[in-house]
Amino acid sequence: MTSLSAPTGPPLPRSTPEWDKVREAKLDALSRDPFSVHPTDYPEVRPEVVTSWRRSMLSGVDPAGRAYTGHETFQSRTRLAAVARPIMNRLKDEISDLNCWGFLADRGCRLLTAVVGDFPEAERVHRQQLRPGMCFAEDVMGTNGLGCAHETQRAFIISGTEHFRSDTEILTTTGVILRDPFTKRYVGTLGAHCLREYSTAALLPLVIEIGRSIEAQLLASRTDGDREFFDAYSAAQRRYRCPVVGVSRRLFIVSTEARTLVREADEELLRRLAEESGSRTRTVCRHLSSGIVVTIEVLPVPQPAGEFAAVLALRTVEGDTRVPERNSPERPVDFRDGLERAVRDRLPVLLAGERGCGKRYEARAALTERPRMVVEFDGALAHLSPDSWLCDLADALSDERAAVLLGHVTSVPADLMTTVADLVAGARAAVVGTTTDDSAEDSRAVLVRESFVVMLTAPPLRERRHEFPALCESLLRRLVEPGADKASLTPRAVAALMASDWPGNIRQLQQVLASALIRVAGTVIDLQDLPSQHGKNRTNGPLDEVQTAERRVLMAALRETGGDRNAVAEKLGISRATVYRKLKRYELK
Numbered sequence: 196m197t198s199l200s201a202p203t204g205p206p207l208p209r210s211t212p213e214w215d216k217v218r219e220a221k222l223d224a225l226s227r228d229p230f231s232v233h234p235t236d237y238p239e240v241r242p243e244v245v246t247s248w249r250r251s252m253l254s255g256v257d258p259a260g261r262a263y264t265g266h267e268t269f270q271s272r273t274r275l276a277a278v279a280r281p282i283m284n285r286l287k288d289e290i291s292d293l294n295c296w297g298f299l300a301d302r303g304c305r306l307l308t309a310v311v312g313d314f315p316e317a318e319r320v321h322r323q324q325l326r327p328g329m330c331f332a333e334d335v336m337g338t339n340g341l342g343c344a345h346e347t348q349r350a351f352i353i354s355g356t357e358h359f360r361s362d363t364e365i366l367t368t369t370g371v372i373l374r375d376p377f378t379k380r381y382v383g384t385l386g387a388h389c390l391r392e393y394s395t396a397a398l399l400p401l402v403i404e405i406g407r408s409i410e411a412q413l414l415a416s417r418t419d420g421d422r423e424f425f426d427a428y429s430a431a432q433r434r435y436r437c438p439v440v441g442v443s444r445r446l447f448i449v450s451t452e453a454r455t456l457v458r459e460a461d462e463e464l465l466r467r468l469a470e471e472s473g474s475r476t477r478t479v480c481r482h483l484s485s486g487i488v489v490t491i492e493v494l495p496v497p498q499p500a501g502e503f504a505a506v507l508a509l510r511t512v513e514g515d516t517r518v519p520e521r522n523s524p525e526r527p528v529d530f531r532d533g534l535e536r537a538v539r540d541r542l543p544v545l546l547a548g549e550r551g552c553g554k555r556y557e558a559r560a561a562l563t564e565r566p567r568m569v570v571e572f573d574g575a576l577a578h579l580s581p582d583s584w585l586c587d588l589a590d591a592l593s594d595e596r597a598a599v600l601l602g603h604v605t606s607v608p609a610d611l612m613t614t615v616a617d618l619v620a621g622a623r624a625a626v627v628g629t630t631t632d633d634s635a636e637d638s639r640a641v642l643v644r645e646s647f648v649v650m651l652t653a654p655p656l657r658e659r660r661h662e663f664p665a666l667c668e669s670l671l672r673r674l675v676e677p678g679a680d681k682a683s684l685t686p687r688a689v690a691a692l693m694a695s696d697w698p699g700n701i702r703q704l705q706q707v708l709a710s711a712l713i714r715v716a717g718t719v720i721d722l723q724d725l726p727s728q729h730g731k732n733r734t735n736g737p738l739d740e741v742q743t744a745e746r747r748v749l750m751a752a753l754r755e756t757g758g759d760r761n762a763v764a765e766k767l768g769i770s771r772a773t774v775y776r777k778l779k780r781y782e783l784k
Contacts, residue, residue, distance in 0.1 A: 254334035269328030344370025486533025548653035
């Protein structure tokens with residue numbers, strides 16, 4: 196938890212003349228372009244408050260608004276709410292003399308619980324119909340204590356006319372962020388509000404102290420298994436001079452050194468190794484999503500029945516000294532290096548990825564790099580003639596001169612999968628299997644993972660922006676009839692395509708280009724020839740770099756949560772209302 200920061204600029208307003216002066220400054224700021232608003236323009240107002248006004252204006256908050264955004268389906272039964280319940284009950288008694296009411300919000304700044312003291316104006320507070328799910332985030336409610344603490348991740352107090360919305364100018368509001376002492380992650384915000392004339396210098400320090408009590412209770416509520424896991428992880432960080440990762444059913448902790456090596460795509464692999472190790476220590480060799488080969492020492496941590504935890508020490512294989520840079524849209528991971536090395540060393544490799552991202556194309560290219568006969572099999576067709584299909588696969592895998600491309604591996608019938616797994620594990624031929632990221636997690640998937648030594652992920656099209664110009668040129672060559680004039684894209688059309696999310700990957704891009712060829716009058720495809728949803732916003736025109744990045748983050752969160760808007764808001768630490776507003780802005784479904 197952050198402690199109370201030293202004040203900057205003018206003091207907190209506490210009298211009517213001071214609040215009137217702040218209101219005049221706010222009205223002037225509201226009359227201006229938000230991009231031109233700067234704290235130095237209003238020396239009579241605390242600079243952090245002016246900055247918050249500017250953020251509120253840019254978020255489109257209505258200063259005259261009176262509605263409270265809520266979520267009817269919001270679930271307030273969280274671990275934070277359960278742990279804090281007895282402390283919030285004590286808070287009710289402690290703040291009665293201060294004419295205050297208390298709020299506990301989750302990491303999305305949505306109300307979990309509210310307590311109202313016994314004081315003359317309490318009935319007025321009750322009439323606000325406070326309910327779980329009401330959002331106090333700054334981009335929804337504008338400048339307020341809870342929202343500013345949530346936005347800046349430090350203790351905040353807002354008094355009177357410093358609030359952005361005029362309906363809250365009669366209040367003083369506070370906010371203090373809460374962190375889980377075990378994971379160090381931000382879990383919620385605590386606040387106490389009162390009518391502005393009742394504000395005292397003791398209010399914010401009181402809320403900070405109560406917040407510390409909640410954090411202490413969060414730590415005390417951890418199970419013995421959690422404590423042992425964290426202790427083992429901390430000990431391994433001190434003991435091993437290599438990247439260390441901690442994995443349990445609920446947690447995935449990566450050391451600072453490990454962040455240069457382990458990426459999000461590797462989480463499932465490391466979690467599976469931890470779970471499969473049981474109670475025995477073992478060392479395995481695996482390819483990470485970056486193509487780096489590492490030996491992984493799995494050190495199990497004792498846990499209660501039904502749980503698992505382990506600390507993993509990762510060491511790069513001698514001779515493979517590359518240190519991958521952090522993955523980003525500007526510098527994507529080239530998974531092809533790992534694929535080519537695995538094929539060259541005749542290690543069975545499983546290439547996963549989203550549908551339509553070009554897995555078969557990449558696998559075929561790696562297999563044909565060195566002269567050999569490539570034999571292709573489709574696991575989804577094995578059920579048509581099981582015996583014949585299995586016999587042909589066995590012959591191909593036993594021929595060291597051959598290269599085998601096995602598509603849709605997890606679609607192989609369950610009664611054939613054990614035999615297929617054994618054949619792949621003992622293959623003399625170079626073999627690459629392909630599967631989609633959404634393959635079912637059943638016994639077949641487990642057998643697949645056990646038989647393929649190397650597992651790699653082909654990144655989706657939206658993460659391969661550097662390939663767009665060459666890829667579009669290649670696809671246009673295929674779409675234009677032989678002898679016809681060569682088609683091309685203008686630079687701004689290419690930029691618009693690069694800004695799209697491409698859930699259908701290369702297949703979808705090919706469809707878009709085919710549609711554009713029909714629309715265009717000549718041979719040069721420009722922005723207006725593309726379908727409107729690709730890289731453009733109907734209201735605001737082409738997306739700029741910041742909007743493109745924000746749209747990409749939203750799409751990633753939607754994919755990871757299966758489209759659950761509540762989960763997206765939780766993951767990104769923003770309100771559900773903000774999620775819906777941004778989805779509408781970027782035309783995302």
